[in-house]
Amino acid sequence: MANLVRAKISALGTYVPPRLLTNADLEKMVETSNEWIIERTGIRQRHIVDPGMATSHLAVQAALRALEERNIPATEVEAIFLATVTPDMMFPATACLVQDRIGAKGAWGFDISAACSGFTYALQTGVKFVESGAHKKVLVIGADVMSSIIDYTDRATCVIFGDGAGAVLVEPTTDDLCFIDFIHEVDGSGGCALSMPGGGSLHPSSHETVDKGMHYVHQDGQAVFKYAVRKMAEATASVLQRNGFKGSDVALFVPHQANRRIIMSAAERLGLKEDRIIINIDEFGNTTAATIPLALESARQQGRLKKGDLILASTVGAGFTVGATLFRWAY
Ligand SMILES: CC(C)(COP(=O)(O)OP(=O)(O)OC[C@H]1O[C@@H](n2cnc3c(N)ncnc32)[C@H](O)[C@@H]1OP(=O)(O)O)[C@@H](O)C(=O)NCCC(=O)NCCS
Numbered sequence: 001m002a003n004l005v006r007a008k009i010s011a012l013g014t015y016v017p018p019r020l021l022t023n024a025d026l027e028k029m030v031e032t033s034n035e036w037i038i039e040r041t042g043i044r045q046r047h048i049v050d051p052g053m054a055t056s057h058l059a060v061q062a063a064l065r066a067l068e069e070r071n072i073p074a075t076e077v078e079a080i081f082l083a084t085v086t087p088d089m090m091f092p093a094t095a096c097l098v099q100d101r102i103g104a105k106g107a108w109g110f111d112i113s114a115a116c117s118g119f120t121y122a123l124q125t126g127v128k129f130v131e132s133g134a135h136k137k138v139l140v141i142g143a144d145v146m147s148s149i150i151d152y153t154d155r156a157t158c159v160i161f162g163d164g165a166g167a168v169l170v171e172p173t174t175d176d177l178c179f180i181d182f183i184h185e186v187d188g189s190g191g192c193a194l195s196m197p198g199g200g201s202l203h204p205s206s207h208e209t210v211d212k213g214m215h216y217v218h219q220d221g222q223a224v225f226k227y228a229v230r231k232m233a234e235a236t237a238s239v240l241q242r243n244g245f246k247g248s249d250v251a252l253f254v255p256h257q258a259n260r261r262i263i264m265s266a267a268e269r270l271g272l273k274e275d276r277i278i279i280n281i282d283e284f285g286n287t288t289a290a291t292i293p294l295a296l297e298s299a300r301q302q303g304r305l306k307k308g309d310l311i312l313a314s315t316v317g318a319g320f321t322v323g324a325t326l327f328r329w330a331y
Pocket of ligand 1: 031032033036037040041116155156157159160194220221222224225228258259286316317318
């Protein structure tokens with residue numbers, strides 16, 4: 001028998017730390033220029049935590065804002081799926097720390113490690129738990145403190161990343177303003193193009209791993225760039241096509257904010273004009289698992305997120321991981 005339960009986003013909350021790291025600041029730290037960063041990435045500034053502030057702190061603020069918007073207590077949350085590559089600790093899961101601090105008594109949850117596709121993967125996990133009838137209120141969070149794993153003497157990576165968090169509540173619905181479809185794909189052959197090699201079971205933290213800077217992000221920027229351009233276009237075109245939509249049906253393209261040029265290239269392949277694309281990389285940089293909810297929040301603040309809108313969210317990241325999600329905005 002057909003399963004008639006559908007899932008929708010019913011609330012959104014985001015949080016970024018107040019401190020700014022501007023291109024002018026970076027000019028004083030490494031051999032770079034405001035012009036180079038803007039031209040090659042589109043980034044003007046990033047929000048960066050103060051010492052002592054971790055991923056869970058940002059995630060808690062975003063989660064509380066989402067719950068406040070929906071006007072429900074945390075005790076109604078049944079599950080928390082938290083995407084991050086910068087957990088407070090290897091374990092326990094940051095989802096557990098958030099569960100405790102927001103007071104989601106009785107909820108379960110776990111962390112999802114899918115780098116820049118983390119939010120789209122966590123979102124689909126939440127959607128499927130709701131569509132299956134297992135849960136009625138799932139909190140999906142994307143949060144990263146990228147500044148904790150960035151080498152601020154490496155100009156190739158330190159200009160790109162920022163810190164932030166976003167959370168959505170996923171709930172059942174019976175109408176058409178719901179999740180429609182998704183396409184996810186991983187390609188582990190690209191694993192070495194973007195990684196943090198130290199601190200895991202292969203290279204446990206030691207003086208040697210620290211001396212070699214293995215606790216930082218290592219990236220082959222061009223390899224990631226080429227893969228992202230190709231796969232963002234491919235996955236978004238496929239998910240539209242198999243649901244009978246064209247690029248012109250999309251009210252809002254919400255891409256992962258890794259590089260302005262990657263976004264514009266995918267949008268061009270879909271035939272999308274700039275008024276249909278959300279770009280806030282200039283303000284936040286690449287916040288990894290937080291970019292999609294932060295982009296939704298920017299759209300909302302600009303009055304560009306309306307009930308019934310067809311939204312196409314798209315991510316590519318370390319792994320490699322690819323995600324494309326199609327849904328209608330429900331409120
Ligand atoms: C990182 C990235 C911005 C670099 O841009 P690029 O146009 O590919 O630049 P390249 O890596 O080819 O480097 C070109 C030159 O700029 C230099 N350069 C790198 N970073 C620089 C910086 N911050 N300031 C000035 N020059 C810089 C390089 O050293 C290189 O110099 P060389 O030609 O003398 O060797 C780009 O590759 C990118 O965005 N990749 C994808 C990254 C990404 O999205 N990561 C997150 C995963 S979702």
